[in-house]
Amino acid sequence: MTTLIALVGAALVSATPLLYATLGELVTERTGILNLGIEGTMYAGAFAGFLVAASTGSPWLGLLGAVVVGLLSGLLMGLLTVTFGVNQHVAGIGTTLLLIGLSEFVNRLKYGGGAVPQIAKFGLLFRDVPVAEQYLLTYIGFLVLAPVMWWVLRGSGFGLRVRAVGENPEAADAAGISVTRTRYAALLVGGALTAIGGAVLTLAILGSFTLNITAGRGWVSIALVIFARWRVWPAVFGALLFAGVDALQLQLAISSTFESVPRELLIALPYLVVVATLAISGRGVRYPGAYLRPYRRA
Amino acid sequence: MTAPQPAAQPTASYGTGHTPVVELRGIRKAFGDLLANDDIDLRLRRGEVHALLGENGAGKSTLMRGLYGLVRPDAGQVLVDGRPVSITSPKDAIAAGIGMVTQHFALVAPMTVTENVMLSSVGLGPLDLAAARRQVKDAAARIGVAIDPDARVEALSIGEQQRVEILKALVHDCRVLLLDEPTAVLVPQDVDALFTTLRRLTEQGLAVLFTSHKLHEVSAICDRVTVLRRGRVVTTRDVDGAQARELAELMVGRPVTGVARDAVLGFETDEAPAARRDVDVPAKTVLRVRGLTVAGTASQGRRALFDVKLHVDAGEVLGVAGVSGNGQRELVDVLTGMREPVAGSVEVDGVDLTGAGPQRLMDAGVGRIPEDRHASVVPDLSVEDNLVMEHLDEFRRGPFVDRRKVRAHANRLIEEYAIKAGPTDTVGSLSGGNMQKVLLARVLDREPRLVIVAQPTRGLDVGATEYVQRQLLRQRERGAGVLLVSEDLDELLALSDRLVVLSEGRVAGELPVQEATPERLGLLMAGGTIEEVTA
Ligand SMILES: Nc1ncnc2c1ncn2[C@@H]1O[C@H](COP(=O)(O)OP(=O)(O)O)[C@@H](O)[C@H]1O
Ligand SMILES: [Mg+2]
Numbered sequence: 001m002t003t004l005i006a007l008v009g010a011a012l013v014s015a016t017p018l019l020y021a022t023l024g025e026l027v028t029e030r031t032g033i034l035n036l037g038i039e040g041t042m043y044a045g046a047f048a049g050f051l052v053a054a055s056t057g058s059p060w061l062g063l064l065g066a067v068v069v070g071l072l073s074g075l076l077m078g079l080l081t082v083t084f085g086v087n088q089h090v091a092g093i094g095t096t097l098l099l100i101g102l103s104e105f106v107n108r109l110k111y112g113g114g115a116v117p118q119i120a121k122f123g124l125l126f127r128d129v130p131v132a133e134q135y136l137l138t139y140i141g142f143l144v145l146a147p148v149m150w151w152v153l154r155g156s157g158f159g160l161r162v163r164a165v166g167e168n169p170e171a172a173d174a175a176g177i178s179v180t181r182t183r184y185a186a187l188l189v190g191g192a193l194t195a196i197g198g199a200v201l202t203l204a205i206l207g208s209f210t211l212n213i214t215a216g217r218g219w220v221s222i223a224l225v226i227f228a229r230w231r232v233w234p235a236v237f238g239a240l241l242f243a244g245v246d247a248l249q250l251q252l253a254i255s256s257t258f259e260s261v262p263r264e265l266l267i268a269l270p271y272l273v274v275v276a277t278l279a280i281s282g283r284g285v286r287y288p289g290a291y292l293r294p295y296r297r298a
Numbered sequence: 299m300t301a302p303q304p305a306a307q308p309t310a311s312y313g314t315g316h317t318p319v320v321e322l323r324g325i326r327k328a329f330g331d332l333l334a335n336d337d338i339d340l341r342l343r344r345g346e347v348h349a350l351l352g353e354n355g356a357g358k359s360t361l362m363r364g365l366y367g368l369v370r371p372d373a374g375q376v377l378v379d380g381r382p383v384s385i386t387s388p389k390d391a392i393a394a395g396i397g398m399v400t401q402h403f404a405l406v407a408p409m410t411v412t413e414n415v416m417l418s419s420v421g422l423g424p425l426d427l428a429a430a431r432r433q434v435k436d437a438a439a440r441i442g443v444a445i446d447p448d449a450r451v452e453a454l455s456i457g458e459q460q461r462v463e464i465l466k467a468l469v470h471d472c473r474v475l476l477l478d479e480p481t482a483v484l485v486p487q488d489v490d491a492l493f494t495t496l497r498r499l500t501e502q503g504l505a506v507l508f509t510s511h512k513l514h515e516v517s518a519i520c521d522r523v524t525v526l527r528r529g530r531v532v533t534t535r536d537v538d539g540a541q542a543r544e545l546a547e548l549m550v551g552r553p554v555t556g557v558a559r560d561a562v563l564g565f566e567t568d569e570a571p572a573a574r575r576d577v578d579v580p581a582k583t584v585l586r587v588r589g590l591t592v593a594g595t596a597s598q599g600r601r602a603l604f605d606v607k608l609h610v611d612a613g614e615v616l617g618v619a620g621v622s623g624n625g626q627r628e629l630v631d632v633l634t635g636m637r638e639p640v641a642g643s644v645e646v647d648g649v650d651l652t653g654a655g656p657q658r659l660m661d662a663g664v665g666r667i668p669e670d671r672h673a674s675v676v677p678d679l680s681v682e683d684n685l686v687m688e689h690l691d692e693f694r695r696g697p698f699v700d701r702r703k704v705r706a707h708a709n710r711l712i713e714e715y716a717i718k719a720g721p722t723d724t725v726g727s728l729s730g731g732n733m734q735k736v737l738l739a740r741v742l743d744r745e746p747r748l749v750i751v752a753q754p755t756r757g758l759d760v761g762a763t764e765y766v767q768r769q770l771l772r773q774r775e776r777g778a779g780v781l782l783v784s785e786d787l788d789e790l791l792a793l794s795d796r797l798v799v800l801s802e803g804r805v806a807g808e809l810p811v812q813e814a815t816p817e818r819l820g821l822l823m824a825g826g827t828i829e830e831v832t833a
Binding site: 177 | 366368369387388389392398400402403404405406407408409413414416417418420421422423424425466
């Protein structure tokens with residue numbers, strides 16, 4: 001029982017970065033843009049958060065730094081895919097490579113590739129209360145961000161615009177909605193959320209920065225968006241599922257029963273779950289009508 | 299501003315003291331070297347239905363899209379109620395009281411009617427669905443149609459979708475409604491309904507401008523007509539006095555020969571085929587399809603074709619009518635080997651070829667001229683290469699391509715099919731008509747026993763259309779069977795010996811052309827049964 005409670009608690013923690021990134025990607029993809037820059041944005045968000053927090057001593061300023069980096073990366077994707085109509089795969093992977101490379105570069109400049117400092121990180125709320133003992137960002141993510149995102153997409157004018165642009169940009173344009181502005185807006189919001197997701201890793205969970213800190217969580221988010229078929233609550237569920245399996249595998253790794261199982265296999269477990277769920281649920285998916293399609297008025 | 303031709307002067311009936319709701323002055327728009335709109339003047343009056351008549355490519359859509367802010371004209375002025383306005387985006391147009399129904403509907407398919415209608419007025423904050431629903435209902439009542447505000451647009455028929463488009467414009471109090479080829483996609487009954495709607499609107503003081511290349515529509519509904527040819531206004535006049543034939547000549551720019559087919563296409567003329575096939579002579583059946591069933595895609599959610607039975611005899615044209623998306627594409631795909639049926643059989647010349655691939659079908663004497671021209675040629679390759687592409691084996695010398703033979707072949711076909719291009723020009727640089735001729739030459743030169751052809755004249759100008767249609771009739775005279783899929787009822791009625799109508803993937807009915815009227819076909823297309831139709 002105590003293990004189960006611990007498991008749920010751990011799952012909520014490790015679902016948090018995924019939740020932010022997945023919802024960020026979701027709103028972006030709803031406008032028809034696949035943002036493969038997400039892995040890089042998460043990485044840069046994690047690093048920028050860490051760097052600012054390390055030099056100011058404030059995790060809040062770190063978070064702000066991450067948001068700025070996220071906005072900038074959204075802007076970059078916007079320039080490439082919306083303004084210049086560059087192929088989204090190329091633009092996204094390029095952005096990821098650029099941002100990871102840049103983070104590593106600054107990391108080396110600053111710390112010479114050696115040990116990085118431990119920073120003042122966000123504290124836990126409700127200390128010693130099982131399950132409820134979580135970071136504020138976890139609470140915000142699940143109890144504020146997810147419902148708000150759900151409502152925005154469904155019940156707000158902005159959401160209607162986002163959906164229209166992603167399904168049929170010609171129709172949106174003919175109705176006087178700016179496809180360009182809507183896509184930029186979604187990329188900026190998505191970039192900021194993704195970067196916050198990255199910053200949760202350094203500012204809350206780890207309190208420091210290590211190489212390969214995101215460990216492919218950005219890619220997982222992209223899979224989760226498809227798994228969720230671009231809907232908010234299934235995306236939340238997907239993030240929890242992945243994080244749950246991740247927490248489980250950590251538990252198993254320290255249990256005696258699984259001692260003989262190679263560590264690598266256990267680490268791969270959540271990713272295998274993602275692949276499996278995608279293979280099962282990913283068929284017959286209806287993508288947003290304008291997925292991957294740049295829009296240009298004649 | 300220089301008036302291009304005297305005919306472009308305002309007609310006598312102008313000048314009643316009313317300011318036109320919309321006036322275009324000297325609109326010009328070039329795409330590269332091509333002048334799509336050349337110094338166009340146009341005045342729209344309150345309460346009139348004004349037709350913009352012209353061949354494909356005359357510049358009608360460009361003019362309309364320019365007025366609605368979807369295209370930015372290079373020069374010219376727009377006046378609304380006598381005041382100059384600057385329209386650089388649909389938003390400006392909407393604000394100026396102009397609404398437009400684009401040729402390809404600008405609807406978001408997975409959204410509801412209400413959501414679609416809200417699109418053009420929506421801010422960023424909370425949506426007021428209840429108010430929007432009420433607006434939809436009010437606007438629908440205004441034009442006397444019933445529509446479910448909560449229906450998903452993708453579940454609606456084309457005619458209903460068009461009504462949603464009109465509603466979208468109406469909720470903005472638009473005073474000018476632009477419709478681009480509104481009748482092209484409709485069955486005849488829906489055309490009648492549309493015209494009723496338009497009349498109601500003009501009674502309420504709206505001005506309607508609509509494009510068409512069909513003369514009978516113009517005389518049915520319009521008060522005035524402006525004829526465009528190659529981007530220029532040829533004339534603007536009252537429809538009452540305008541003779542259909544005269545308009546046709548103005549539109550085409552040369553005398554038209556026949557009187558049939560709205561006097562546009564000179565079919566039953568000197569070059570017309572002999573009388574339709576003599577029914578008494580028993581003919582060999584070249585294509586027999588039985589029980590053909592094809593699975594639908596996920597979004598269709600049903601079978602795309604169900605239990606289709608039809609045949610094509612040698613020396614006959616079988617027309618396949620239907621609103622697009624009712625299984626025509628799947629039928630053509632199966633008959634050309636691009637898709638496998640889940641049940642049923644396909645026999646060509648008595649040989650069972652169910653599930654055969656494109657090569658086997660081609661070898662069995664099936665020629666195909668598909669709907670998507672651009673996908674059927676390699677645009678970057680030359681005319682000569684495209685002409686031999688499907689039969690490279692016959693142009694080989696050892697392992698190499700025999701270039702000389704390829705060239706000779708190309709030169710012969712260019713001459714025979716009057717293709718306006720050299721053998722080394724890339725196909726991508728040809729006009730639609732010439733590209734279609736390349737395809738025709740490639741297929742027809744092999745004298746196929748059965749020709750499967752879909753939308754052969756879509757987007758072609760009158761000259762090319764005539765040419766293509768004549769070539770198809772020539773196949774029939776040669777003794778080949780032709781299966782013609784088309785959305786153009788006039789074309790089907792002009793070319794076919796017999797017609798089948800597809801509706802929701804089934805054969806709704808079959809009629810010899812003598813008994814096929816647009817009304818009957820329309821009923822079948824709309825889901826009626828043959829008993830109802832011939833009753
Ligand atoms: N976006 C575009 N780019 C290049 N050429 C175009 C474009 N739109 C239209 N044209 C060309 O302009 C001419 C007029 O086209 P259009 O206005 O669509 O004619 P219509 O509606 O009368 O059939 C055609 O030759 C067409 O090929
Ligand atoms: Mg047009």
